[in-house]
Amino acid sequence: LTDLVRFAGDLVGGRAGDWDAAGEIPRESITAAAAAGVLCAQVPTEYGGLGLTSTGNGRLTAHVGSLCSSLRSLMTSQGMAAWSIQRLGSRGQRRAYLPRLTGGELAxxxxxxxxxxxxxxxxxxxxxxxxxxxxxxxxxxxxxxxxxxxxxxxxxxxxxxxxxxxxxxxxxxxxxxxxxxxxxxxxxxxxxxxxxxxxxxxxxxxxxxxxSVELLVTTALTYGRLSVAWGCVGILRGCLHVVTAHAKVREQFGKPLARHQLVARHIAGLAVDEHTAAAAAEHASRCWDERSPDMVVAAVRAKYLASTQAARGAGTAVQVLASAGARDGDFAARAYRDAKLMEIIEGSTEICQLILAEHALTTSA
Ligand code: FAD
Missing domain, CATH: 2.40.110.10 (Butyryl-CoA Dehydrogenase, subunit A, domain 2)
Known part of the structure; x- marks a missing residue:
């Protein structure tokens, strides 16, 4: 995993803001990520994949999410396509399609x-x-x-x-x-x-x-929700990083921002959100790896928690950085725009709430 994390770091290499501004990731960078198996790292080795566990893939996804949500979104899509083929396809279809996805083609x-x-x-x-x-x-x-x-x-x-x-x-x-x-x-x-x-x-x-459409879609979306949850953990980590770095050095009223209690409260909130989102994603991935029947609802819970907290955390980051995070090229501004969309996709916040409420109603005494 350390090598994959380093590979992803080198691939992005501080270019996420430029890719965002251009609205495009260079094709050769995406193909390199796909050919390295990074975009669908849970595909079993017998189909040319890296055979990562959900937990391992999740940690990699969080790292990419902390750097570039656009590339992380491609990981979610490629992984969800591969999982749909793996889960819904025959052995022959798995053999026909999965090596293409681990070999550099995009889905x-x-x-x-x-x-x-x-x-x-x-x-x-x-x-x-x-x-x-x-x-x-x-x-x-x-x-x-x-x-x-x-x-x-x-x-x-x-x-x-x-x-x-x-x-x-x-x-x-x-x-x-x-x-x-x-x-x-x-x-x-x-x-x-x-x-x-x-x-x-x-x-x-x-x-x-x-x-049934519901069954098919739930199969694909469970992977997608977990991937988005981990991506949002990455957004929160990125926000925590820029906020703490800035608040330690930027001084107003004779002391660093971090020493003003209202700013410290923002930092505490962000740190707790990162921690709880990561715990929910770790739990859901553990359910996935153990093939627990709780996997579907755990993925919804992780996606709901991590996406709502990432949207809030990115707002906090812009607030603390203020004018230093208020331009399109700034990490906080990009996170703010990216995180909001995570509340819409793979089952919006409201749809997740309906699923979680239904689960509570049917499982609680
Ligand atoms: P609507 O369904 O019209 O919902 C509008 C609002 O009403 C939302 O707030 C919603 O939560 C709320 N709402 C709807 N029904 C209820 C209800 N019963 N109770 C309470 N509130 C409700 N789709 C794909 O197929 N593949 C992709 O790769 C993909 N990627 C996407 C990437 C981005 C950045 C975005 C923005 C969308 C993407 N989508 C993708 C589409 C996405 O899945 C849908 O946007 C999402 O399902 C919501 O549908 P909608 O936009 O039509 O909103």
Whole structure:
């Protein structure tokens, strides 16, 4: 893990602000990360992956998240695509697709549509069987990483239920349009993807026919939620770092900011948020590694806690740095924009609250 952390550090190398400003990570940097297996580090070694545990991958994700949330978002998408293939695909499909993802190709996952945001039962992208092919039609919105992707895992209606299908972006009928000017994670390659009667081999459909959309989506999102939780731990660590460094040296009213009690309270809050978010993510990853049935709810809890605390913590960072953190190129400003989006994706704060409340209602006496 130390080598991977060093690799990621060297790869980003203080360029995250430039990538954010340009709205793009250089293709060679993303390909290098993908080819090193860093973007989906939990893929088992038999498929060319690094075979990290969820805990190991989580710690790596937090490190990348502390440097660059755009690159971390690509880790979340690639890892979620790989996990969907691993979990929903046959052995043959795992063998066909996973080595491509660990070997340098990039993947993204597309659920959301203009009318199907929080309520994914409204997905109306269609996968229709036609002989030994399937034909895919529909439009997906806000697909993170789709701008860079070679493959997309697309969720749609299929055979009276739902299915996920693996779609090479180079297939005729696939159009990828960049989302202009996103609030944050500006270099994460969000895109709208249109599928105009895209013909694919029937073997591109993962798993059997007519599965429940909720089950399929929960499978993919559990990985995504945990990855986002760890990424938010990284944002909190980055914020704590810039805040403590600044508050020790910046003096006002004859002493360092850190010695003013109201500023010290901000620092304490940030430190506690980082600690509790990390504990929740560690717990969820332990559940994952132990294949505990609590894994799904633990991932929701970690994502909810870490994303709300990262949004608050990034706000605190801007507050303490004040004018020193108030420009687009400043870490705190970037964290502020990036963290807010983490409260929206992979199940918004409100959707997580509904799941957590339902869990409490069904498990408490
Ligand atoms: P809506 O569903 O319209 O919700 C609007 C508001 O209403 C939210 O605050 C929501 O919490 C609240 N709300 C909705 N229903 C309820 C309810 N029942 N009770 C209480 N409150 C409710 N999608 C993908 O498929 N793949 C991706 O890679 C991806 N990446 C994304 C990256 C970014 C940066 C963003 C912004 C979005 C991304 N999305 C992606 C889409 C994302 O999953 C959706 O934006 C999200 O599910 C919310 O849907 P919506 O934006 O349509 O909001």
């Amino acid at each position: 993204a996952v597309a659920f959301s549509e203009a009318s199907a945001g929080s309520d994914l039962s409204l997905i109306d992208t269609e996968i229709v069987a036609d002989g030994d092919s399937v034909v895919l039609s529909g439009r997906k919105v806000w697909t993170t990483g789709a701008w860079y992707a070679d493959l997309l895992v697309v969720f749609g209606q299929y055979a009276g239920g739902a299915a996920a299908v693996v779609v090479p972006t180079a297939t005729p009928g696939v159009t990828v349009d960049r989302v202009p000017d996103p609030l944050g994670c500006r270099a994460a390659g969000h895109a709208t993807v249109t599928f105009d009667s895209v013909r694919l081999p029937a073997g591109a459909v993962l798993g059997g026919a007519g599965q």
